[in-house]
Amino acid sequence: MSWFGKYIRSSVGAKHLMAISGLMLVGFVLAHMLGNLQIFKGQAAINAYAVQLKSLGGLLWIMRGGLVLAVLVHIFSAIRLSMLNSAARPVKYKKVKTDKSSFASRTMLWGGIIIVLFLVFHLAQLTLGGGPLQENFNLVDEFGRHDVYNMTVLGFKNVAVSASYIVAMLALCIHLSHGVTSLFQSLGLNHPKYNGMIAMAGPAIATLVLIGNCSMPIAVLAGWVKATV
Amino acid sequence: MNLTLYVWRQKDAKDSGGFEKYTDECKDISEHMSFLELLDVVNERLIEKGKMPIAFDSDCREGICGTCSMVINGRPHGPWKKTTACQLHMRAFKDGDVIYIEPWRAKSFPVLQDLMVDRKALDDIVQAGGYISTNCGSAPDANSVQIGKEIADAAMDAAACIGCGACVAACPNASAMLFTAAKISHMNTLPQGKPEAGKRTLDMVNAMDQAGFGNCSNHLECEAACPKDIKATVIAEMNRAYAKASLTKR
Ligand code: HEM
Ligand code: FES
Numbered sequence: 381m382s383w384f385g386k387y388i389r390s391s392v393g394a395k396h397l398m399a400i401s402g403l404m405l406v407g408f409v410l411a412h413m414l415g416n417l418q419i420f421k422g423q424a425a426i427n428a429y430a431v432q433l434k435s436l437g438g439l440l441w442i443m444r445g446g447l448v449l450a451v452l453v454h455i456f457s458a459i460r461l462s463m464l465n466s467a468a469r470p471v472k473y474k475k476v477k478t479d480k481s482s483f484a485s486r487t488m489l490w491g492g493i494i495i496v497l498f499l500v501f502h503l504a505q506l507t508l509g510g511g512p513l514q515e516n517f518n519l520v521d522e523f524g525r526h527d528v529y530n531m532t533v534l535g536f537k538n539v540a541v542s543a544s545y546i547v548a549m550l551a552l553c554i555h556l557s558h559g560v561t562s563l564f565q566s567l568g569l570n571h572p573k574y575n576g577m578i579a580m581a582g583p584a585i586a587t588l589v590l591i592g593n594c595s596m597p598i599a600v601l602a603g604w605v606k607a608t609v
Numbered sequence: 610m611n612l613t614l615y616v617w618r619q620k621d622a623k624d625s626g627g628f629e630k631y632t633d634e635c636k637d638i639s640e641h642m643s644f645l646e647l648l649d650v651v652n653e654r655l656i657e658k659g660k661m662p663i664a665f666d667s668d669c670r671e672g673i674c675g676t677c678s679m680v681i682n683g684r685p686h687g688p689w690k691k692t693t694a695c696q697l698h699m700r701a702f703k704d705g706d707v708i709y710i711e712p713w714r715a716k717s718f719p720v721l722q723d724l725m726v727d728r729k730a731l732d733d734i735v736q737a738g739g740y741i742s743t744n745c746g747s748a749p750d751a752n753s754v755q756i757g758k759e760i761a762d763a764a765m766d767a768a769a770c771i772g773c774g775a776c777v778a779a780c781p782n783a784s785a786m787l788f789t790a791a792k793i794s795h796m797n798t799l800p801q802g803k804p805e806a807g808k809r810t811l812d813m814v815n816a817m818d819q820a821g822f823g824n825c826s827n828h829l830e831c832e833a834a835c836p837k838d839i840k841a842t843v844i845a846e847m848n849r850a851y852a853k854a855s856l857t858k859r
Contacts (some may be wrong), residue, residue: 387855391786391824392814392848465782466821473613474628475683475709480832481781485826488844512637560829568849570842 391464394457399566400551401454408447409552413592416532420599423529423608430528455496461471461492462489485559488526498548504537509582519609533607542597549593557586611636614651616663617711619720626720628709637670640700647699649741654817664723667774668682672696673718673837677725678778680711685775685834693773693836699727713774715783728774731788731819735772737816737843738809739792741801765793769837779834782823788848789817790847791839797850814851 387393411430415433420425431438484491516534519527525581536542561582565568599605612635619626630742634654638647645667652662675692681687689699702708710724718726755765768791776787793810796802802809827846832841 383855387852389850390814390855391784391822392851393855394824395848444737456659461826465784465823465826467782468783468821469714470716471712471714471748473680473683477683478828479830480829481682481830482852485828486781488826558827563829565841565845566825566848567848568845569854570845575842591648592687 395566397453398457398461399563401450401457402563404446404450405454406560406563408450408555409583409589413589416596417592419529419532419605422522423521424525426483426529426532427451427523427525427527431525451499454503455492455511458489458492484554485562488555488558491551494548494551494554498551501544502548505541506531527580527609530607530609532596533605534609536600537595537607539601542601545597546594552593553586553590556589557582560585585607610638610640610699610706611703612702613707614636615709616706616723617720618663618678619712620631620722621665621736622721627797631795638699638700640698642699642803643670643695644681644697644701645695658755662720664721665724665749666725666750667695670695673771675773678711678713678726678728678774680709680778682709685686685713685778686773686836690833691836693771693839697834704811715774715777715822717783717785718774718777726774728772731772731774732821733815733820734785734789734813738813739796741796741805743801747773756800760773760798764795767798767839767843770795770835770839771837773841775834775836776831776839777822779830780823780825781828781830784825784828784831785817785820785822786844786847787835787841789813793847793850794843797846806850807858810847810850810854811858814847825830 388397415429416426418429436443478486514533519530519534521527521529535544559582561579564578564581596605611632612630614635615628616624616631618629631651631836634651635647642650645665648663648665655662666676668674670677671695676695677686679686679694681694681697686692686694688701689697710717712720712724713726713728714719717730718728720726765805770788772788774785774788777783777785777833778852780787792814795808797806829841829842832839
């Protein structure tokens with residue numbers, strides 16, 4: 381296995397870890413968003429979806445395990461690479477003009493930090509049932525199912541919760557607008573025939589995630605999606 | 610035109626260095642001069658006053674050797690695209706401009722004096738794999754190895770790299786990936802380079818890492834700064850080749 385250790389510690393291998401873990405996280409973000417959008421189908425649909433997810437049992441735990449691994453690898457690599465990168469230029473320039481880098485590419489670490497902070501709050505509120513909105517977590521619907529619908533709607537009715545959620549989604553959107561395009565380059569997936577599409581993939585997926593995820597708190601605040609309790 | 614220069618002055622590798630301001634020395638500058646000729650004039654005037662001239666590297670002064678390394682107003686080789694500092698002309702500036710001139714900044718490029726840096730790290734990368742092993746003797750018959758035009762063009766595009774180090778200087782992470790990838794693509798693309806492609810890729814990337822360069826974050830500042838217009842697609846090729854070589858080479 382020594383070749384493997386050498387590979388992932390190298391500059392190129394470290395980027396492959398970053399890209400593969402990033403890809404897994406993007407996959408999760410998209411799947412999670414599609415699942416959650418069922419809130420627009422109403423209470424019955426999304427509560428049934430939640431039961432279905434939980435009934436996956438072992439498979440759910442395997443998916444959660446993979447996700448935790450991806451998050452750890454991604455954060456560890458992000459910190460390691462950022463430290464190596466700043467050590468590679470001990471004396472900074474007095475004047476710097478940028479040409480091709482973007483706001484997104486230059487703020488990957490900061491975007492990531494905002495996402496981590498959000499993640500802690502998000503898990504506490506909606507998965508573990510702690511935090512400031514604890515009472516909503518124990519709601520059950522008429523069939524005795526965990527009432528995900530009302531938990532979410534009541535949560536988003538709190539303007540502070542919705543606002544922090546939207547800010548986090550903006551940070552994620554910016555992170556992905558560079559990240560998704562970048563992961564193709566990191567993995568060496570390029571071809572003149574598809575490079576235009578790859579360049580668009582980041583901004584396109586990022587925008588999709590922003591619109592999809594923000595549609596939920598906005599719909600609740602606007603009163604289009606109402607609590608039933 | 611009359612200019613104000615702020616030039617990085619540093620006696621030797623140990624000196625901490627700092628910016629020196631020049632105004633009297635850069636009066637009546639012709640717009641037809643090249644940027645290096647501006648520095649020549651400033652140096653002559655400094656010598657007349659009994660001061661140390663500014664040390665900077667140059668050789669061909671026609672944009673092919675890659676020695677003239679300096680960051681001019683925040684861009685390696687200055688404001689013109691696809692142009693080395695020696696080919697940059699003073700008509701790129703106007704009367705009254707303030708110009709900052711700094712050396713390449715990277716841990717792997719220690720400053721020797723003023724604007725001169727030691728780019729040995731790039732030589733180390735080339736020595737690790739920038740060659741093909743072949744028997745000497747009489748030259749092979751012309752056209753005995755057939756190379757399609759697309760492949761020849763791709764190899765030539767990569768081979769245009771003059772090793773100036775502007776990619777490292779421009780990269781926010783001081784990464785040498787554009788340089789290394791250009792050398793790898795240049796050789797791996799051609800039939801003569803194929804037999805050693807895997808070993809070359811591993812050895813050159815390892816030499817690059819050893820030298821202490823940063824990593825690629827796909828900012829693409831290297832591509833923008835390259836005086837020879839090398840595209841960052843060569844980095845993607847290197848990333849793919851490195852994974853393949855790591856997974857398959859014994
Ligand atoms: C948990 C906190 C996070 C941190 C600290 C973080 C940090 C970073 C950093 C610093 C990079 C740039 C690495 C480089 O170019 O050298 C990066 C890239 C990336 N991140 Fe994140 N990120 C986080 C979360 C996420 C999430 C949740 C996703 C997906 C939904 C994601 C997807 C990506 C992708 C796709 C890349 C591009 C990989 C590449 O350039 O090959 N990140 N991240
Ligand atoms: S002096 Fe040779 S490229 Fe500028």
